[in-house]
Amino acid sequence: MFKISFRRISKAAALAALILPFQFSPALAASKAAQGRQVYNTYCVLCHGSNMVNAGSNAPDLRKFPKSQKARFVKSVKNGKGQGKMPAWGDILSAEDINKIWSYVKTRGKI
Numbered sequence: 001m002f003k004i005s006f007r008r009i010s011k012a013a014a015l016a017a018l019i020l021p022f023q024f025s026p027a028l029a030a031s032k033a034a035q036g037r038q039v040y041n042t043y044c045v046l047c048h049g050s051n052m053v054n055a056g057s058n059a060p061d062l063r064k065f066p067k068s069q070k071a072r073f074v075k076s077v078k079n080g081k082g083q084g085k086m087p088a089w090g091d092i093l094s095a096e097d098i099n100k101i102w103s104y105v106k107t108r109g110k111i
C-alpha cells in the first residue's frame with residue numbers, strides 16, 4: 001500500500017528537469033540582471049550613480065541608453081569613450097560581465 005514506485009519517481013524527476021528550466025527562465029533573467037547590478041556597483045556606480053541615478057558627475061544617464069543599441073554599449077564599455085573620461089573596461093571585465101551589466105541597464109535600475 002505504501003510502496004513507492006521508483007519508476008514513477010524517476011519519471012517525475014525527468015519531467016521536472018525538462019519543465020523547470022522553462023518555468024524559471026524569467027527568474028534566471030532576473031538573476032542575470034541582479035548579477036549585473038553587483039558588477040555595476042563595483043565598477044560603474046562611482047560615476048553613473050546608485051540605481052543609475054546620476055549624482056552629479058558628467059557621466060550620461062544609463063537609464064536612457066537605447067535598448068536597441070547593445071553593440072554600441074559593449075563597444076563603449078570595452079574601449080571607453082571621450083578620451084578617457086569613460087574608462088575602458090575591456091581588460092578588466094569579461095564579455096559575460098559586460099552582458100550582465102547590459103541586462104541590468106535594461107531594467108533601468110529598477111531591481
Ligand code: HEC
Nearest residue numbers: 043044047058059060073076077081082085086087089101
Ligand atoms: C570615471 C567615471 C566613469 C566610470 C567609473 C564609468 N563611466 Fe561610463 N561614462 C563616463 C563618462 C564621463 C561618459 C561620457 C563619455 C563621453 O561621451 O564623452 C561615460 C559614458 C558611458 C556610456 C555611453 C557610451 C555611449 O556610447 O554613448 C556607457 C554605456 C557607459 N559609460 C557605461 C559604463 C559602465 C557599464 C561602467 C562600468 C563598467 C562605466 N560606464 C564606468 C564615466 C564613467
